[in-house]
Amino acid sequence: MKTLPRADVVVIGGGxxxxxxxxxxxxxxxxxxxxxxxxxxxxxxxxxxRMDELENYVRLRMMQDFSSETVTFRHNDRQKxxxxxxAGPFLPGVGTGGAGEHWGAVCDRMSPDSFEVLxxxxxxxxxxxxxxxHAIQDWGITxxxxxxxYSRVEKLIGASGQAGNINGKKIDGGNVFEGWRSSEYPLPxxxxxxxxxxxxxxxxxxxxxxxxxxxxxxxxxxxxPDGVARPGCxxxxxxxxxxxxxxxxxxxxxxxxxxxxxxxxxSIRNGAWVRRIVFDKTGRNARSTGVTYIDSxxxxxxxxxxxxxxxxxxxxxxxxxxxxVGEPYNPSTGAGTVGRNLTHQVSFSPVLAFFxxxxxxxxxxxxxxxxxxDFSGHxxxxxxxxxxxxxxxxxxxxxxxxxxxFGAVPKSVEKKWGSAWKKAAIHNxxxxxxxxxxxxxxxxxxxxxxxxPTYTDRNGDPLLRMTLDWRxxxxxxxxxxxxxxxxxxxxxxxxxxTPSRAWGSYDARVYQSSHLQGGTIMGKSPETSVVNPYxxxxxxxxxxxxxxxxxxxSSSARPTLAMLALTCxxxxxxxxxxxxxxxxxxxx
Amino acid sequence: MDETFITSxxxxxxxxxxxxxxxxxxxxxxxxxxxxxFLVISAAVAGGVLxxxxxGSTQRVSPEDRVLHIxxxxxxxxxxxxxxxxxxxIFPADESGPGAKEGGVVIYIDRLLYGPYGSDRHRYTQPPFxxxxxxxxxxxxxxxxxxxxxxxxxxxxxxxxxxxxxxxALTQIESSVFFSLLRQHTIxxxxxxxxxxxxxxxxxxxxxxFPGPRMSNYEDVDRHFGVAFRPxxxxxxxxxxxxxx
Numbered sequence: 001m002k003t004l005p006r007a008d009v010v011v012i013g014g015g016x017x018x019x020x021x022x023x024x025x026x027x028x029x030x031x032x033x034x035x036x037x038x039x040x041x042x043x044x045x046x047x048x049x050r051m052d053e054l055e056n057y058v059r060l061r062m063m064q065d066f067s068s069e070t071v072t073f074r075h076n077d078r079q080k081x082x083x084x085x086x087a088g089p090f091l092p093g094v095g096t097g098g099a100g101e102h103w104g105a106v107c108d109r110m111s112p113d114s115f116e117v118l119x120x121x122x123x124x125x126x127x128x129x130x131x132x133x134h135a136i137q138d139w140g141i142t143x144x145x146x147x148x149x150y151s152r153v154e155k156l157i158g159a160s161g162q163a164g165n166i167n168g169k170k171i172d173g174g175n176v177f178e179g180w181r182s183s184e185y186p187l188p189x190x191x192x193x194x195x196x197x198x199x200x201x202x203x204x205x206x207x208x209x210x211x212x213x214x215x216x217x218x219x220x221x222x223x224x225p226d227g228v229a230r231p232g233c234x235x236x237x238x239x240x241x242x243x244x245x246x247x248x249x250x251x252x253x254x255x256x257x258x259x260x261x262x263x264x265x266x267s268i269r270n271g272a273w274v275r276r277i278v279f280d281k282t283g284r285n286a287r288s289t290g291v292t293y294i295d296s297x298x299x300x301x302x303x304x305x306x307x308x309x310x311x312x313x314x315x316x317x318x319x320x321x322x323x324x325v326g327e328p329y330n331p332s333t334g335a336g337t338v339g340r341n342l343t344h345q346v347s348f349s350p351v352l353a354f355f356x357x358x359x360x361x362x363x364x365x366x367x368x369x370x371x372x373x374d375f376s377g378h379x380x381x382x383x384x385x386x387x388x389x390x391x392x393x394x395x396x397x398x399x400x401x402x403x404x405x406f407g408a409v410p411k412s413v414e415k416k417w418g419s420a421w422k423k424a425a426i427h428n429x430x431x432x433x434x435x436x437x438x439x440x441x442x443x444x445x446x447x448x449x450x451x452x453p454t455y456t457d458r459n460g461d462p463l464l465r466m467t468l469d470w471r472x473x474x475x476x477x478x479x480x481x482x483x484x485x486x487x488x489x490x491x492x493x494x495x496x497x498t499p500s501r502a503w504g505s506y507d508a509r510v511y512q513s514s515h516l517q518g519g520t521i522m523g524k525s526p527e528t529s530v531v532n533p534y535x536x537x538x539x540x541x542x543x544x545x546x547x548x549x550x551x552x553x554s555s556s557a558r559p560t561l562a563m564l565a566l567t568c569x570x571x572x573x574x575x576x577x578x579x580x581x582x583x584x585x586x587x588x
Numbered sequence: 589m590d591e592t593f594i595t596s597x598x599x600x601x602x603x604x605x606x607x608x609x610x611x612x613x614x615x616x617x618x619x620x621x622x623x624x625x626f627l628v629i630s631a632a633v634a635g636g637v638l639x640x641x642x643x644g645s646t647q648r649v650s651p652e653d654r655v656l657h658i659x660x661x662x663x664x665x666x667x668x669x670x671x672x673x674x675x676x677x678i679f680p681a682d683e684s685g686p687g688a689k690e691g692g693v694v695i696y697i698d699r700l701l702y703g704p705y706g707s708d709r710h711r712y713t714q715p716p717f718x719x720x721x722x723x724x725x726x727x728x729x730x731x732x733x734x735x736x737x738x739x740x741x742x743x744x745x746x747x748x749x750x751x752x753x754x755x756x757a758l759t760q761i762e763s764s765v766f767f768s769l770l771r772q773h774t775i776x777x778x779x780x781x782x783x784x785x786x787x788x789x790x791x792x793x794x795x796x797x798f799p800g801p802r803m804s805n806y807e808d809v810d811r812h813f814g815v816a817f818r819p820x821x822x823x824x825x826x827x828x829x830x831x832x833x
Contacts, residue, residue: 051801234804357814363805402779423684
C-alpha cells in the first residue's frame with residue numbers, strides 16, 4: 001500500500017454533500033481538501049446529445065454499476081437476504097456529482113415537526129398512537145435552527161417556487177402549511193403544464209391548497225451568491241435520470257464545480273474507491289487517521305486530519321461497518337447504533353388516470369408540477385385515522401418518454417400484447433397520467449442495515465444487507481392516499497382510472513424513490529445515534545458524516561434540500577469552530 | 589465478419605407486403621396505414637425506407653429492392669425470422685398502424701443481445717444463485733442472450749405458423765422470463781431513438797406523436813391545453829430525410 005502526502009481534509013464521495021463541503025472549505029479556508037470519488041468525472045457538456053431515453057431512463061447509464069457492487073435484501077430476519085442483481089427500488093448515483101446530476105430537482109423543505117416527530121406526536125396524541133415497534137426519535141435540531149441554512153441553499157441552487165409562509169404570514173398560492181421562511185424563493189415558480197393545471201384546478205374546487213412544486217431548476221437565468229450563472233429551463237423533458245444539457249437544473253457539476261475549480265487547495269480524484277476509514281482507538285482521543293482506497297488495482301492510504309464521509313446513505317453505513325467504526329446495531333437487544341433506523345418513503349403512484357384529451361406529456365421539467373400539502377403529517381387530524389403522519393400528493397409534469405410510459409391501458413384491456421392492447425396503448429399513450437404520493441416512513445426497530453454474510457463486492461468486501469419491510473402504518477397511509485387520489489382524478493375529469501393495488505410487502509422490483517435514509521443517524525445521545533447534531537461522529541471527533549444517512553427517519557419532503565442545508569451548517573461549524581479548536585462540537 | 593443475413597426470397601408483388609422483412613411495404617402502402625398520419629409514407633414515396641445500420645450508418649431501402657441484406661450480430665438467420673414473427677404478434681401491423689416488424693425491432697434486439705446487456709455486463713452475477721421471495725427480483729444465472737437462445741429453441745418453426753397458431757404459442761409462454769423480455773424489448777425497439785437500430789424511420793414515435801429529443805419546449809409547455817401538439821420527430825442522429833439529402 002502506498003502512503004500519500006497528508007491532506008487537511010479528505011472527503012469520501014463527490015456528490016451533492018461532499019462537493020458542497022469541498023466548495024465551502026476550499027473557498028473559505030486554506031485547508032487542502034482531497035475529494036475521493038470512485039466514478040468518472042463529469043461536466044455539463046457531457047450531456048449534449050445524451051437525450052437518449054434507452055441509455056439513461058432504461059439502462060441507467062448514469063447510475064452505479066451493479067456488477068461491481070449492490071446490496072442484499074430481506075424483509076425480516078427469518079428470510080435469507082439475496083442480492084438485488086439489478087437496479088430496483090432506488091438508484092444509487094456514481095461519478096462526479098453523484099445522484100445530484102440526475103435527480104428530479106423537487107426541493108421542498110421538511111415541515112418543522114419533522115425534526116421532532118416523536119415528541120410532537122406524543123404531545124398531540126399520546127404515546128399509544130405510535131406503533132409498538134417504532135424507533136422514531138427527534139433529530140436533536142429544530143426547524144428554527146435549520147431555517148437560515150434552508151434559505152442559504154435555496155439561493156445557492158436558485159430555487160424556483162412560491163412561498164406560503166414568510167415569517168409566519170400565510171400567502172395564498174404557496175404552501176400555506178409550510179414552516180416559516182425568512183424570505184421568498186429566489187425565483188418564481190416553473191410554468192405549469194396541462195396535467196398539473198388540471199390537478200391545480202380540481203384540488204382548489206375540492207377545497208385543498210395546491211401550490212407549484214419548488215424546483216431546483218431555474219425558471220430564468222440566475223447568478224447565485226457565488227457568482228455562478230446558469231440559464232433558464234427549456235422544459236425539454238429529459239430531466240430526471242438525465243444530466244441537464246444546459247445547466248438549468250442545479251447539479252453539483254454546474255453549481256459547485258465552477259467554484260471548486262477556482263480553488264487550487266481542492267482536488268478531486270476520480271476512480272478512487274474508498275474501502276476503509278482508518279482510526280486510532282488508543283488513548284482517550286480516538287480519531288480517524290485517514291482512509292484507504294483502491295484505484296486501478298493499486299491500494300493507497302490517504303492520511304488526513306479531518307475525514308468527511310459523504311457517499312450516500314447505503315455506502316456511508318457500509319463504510320462504518322467495514323471499518324469497524326462504532327458498534328453495529330443489534331435489533332434484538334437494541335444495542336449499537338450503526339445501521340439502525342433505515343427508512344425509505346411511502347412513495348408511489350396511487351392512481352393512473354385516463355383522460356379524453358391529449359396531455360402533451362413529453363414537455364416538462366423534473367420538478368414541474370403541482371402539490372398539495374393537505375395530507376401532510378402535521379396537517380391531518382389523526383384522531384380517527386388508522387395511521388400517524390402523512391405525505392404530499394403531486395401531479396408531476398417531469399417530461400415523459402415512450403420507453404418509460406408506453407403500455408398503460410384501462411383495466412378493461414386484459415391481454416397486454418397483441419392488436420387490442422396496441423390500439424388501446426397508442427390511444428392512451430398521451431392521455432394517461434399518474435399522481436405521485438410521497439409519505440413519511442416511520443423508523444422501526446426491525447428495519448436496519450448490517451453486513452451480508454455471503455455476498456461481496458468486486459473487491460471482496462461484504463455487501464451491505466438491508467432488512468426492510470412496511471408495517472401497518474405505511475399500508476394504511478397508502479390506502480388513504482389511494483382513496484384521496486381517486487376523488488381528485490375524478491374531479492380532474494378522468495374518464496377512467498386504475499388505482500394502485502393495495503400495498504403488501506416491500507417490493508424491491510419496483511422503483512420507488514432514491515430517498516433512502518438512516519443508518520448513521522444524528523441525535524442527542526451517543527447511545528442512540530452515530531453523529532451529533534453537527535453531524536460529527538460521537539467517538540471520532542474528526543469524522544463528519546453528511547447526507548440522508550444521518551436522518552433518524554424520513555419526512556414526506558424530498559431529502560436533498562435538508563441534506564444541503566445541514567451540510568452548510570456543518571461546514572460553518574468546521575470553519576468557525578472546529579478548525580480553530582479541534583474537538584467535540586456538541587456534548588451529549 | 590457478418591456472414592449471417594436475413595434474406596428475403598424473391599417474392600411476387602402480391603406477397604411482398606406480407607413477407608418482406610422489416611420494411612413497410614413501399615410501393616403499395618396498405619390503407620390501414622393512415623397515409624396522412626405517418627411520415628414514412630411520404631418518405632416511401634420519396635424513395636423508400638431508411639434504416640440505421642448496425643454501425644450507425646444509414647441504409648436506404650428503395651422501392652425496387654426485392655432483396656434485403658441486414659447483417660446480424662447475434663441471431664442466426666432462422667432465429668431472427670422467429671424473433672421477427674414473435675414481435676410482430678406482440679406489436680402487430682394492423683389498423684392502428686405499422687408494427688414491430690416494420691419498426692425494425694429485430695435489428696434492435698440483435699444489436700442489444702450482442703452488446704454488454706446481452707451478456708449481463710452490468711448485472712450483479714456473483715454466486716450463489718438462489719431463489720427467494722419474488723420481491724427481490726430476477727435471481728437467475730442465465731443472461732438475456734442465454735434466455736433468448738433457450739427460448740427460441742422452443743419456438744422453432746414459429747414463423748411458418750398461422751397468426752392464430754402463433755398467438756396460441758405465445759400465450760403458452762406468456763408467463764416466462766423469455767416472453768417478458770421479448771415484450772419489453774419490443775417496446776424498446778419500437779420506441780427507442782433510431783440510433784439503436786429500432787424505431788425505423790421513427791415509425792414508433794410517429795404512432796405516438798412523440799417528437800424525440802427537442803432542445804426547447806419553452807414557448808409550448810403551458811399552451812396547447814387539451815389539444816395535441818405534435819412537432820415533427822427528430823432523433824439524435826437527425827431526421828432521416830435530412831440525412832439523405
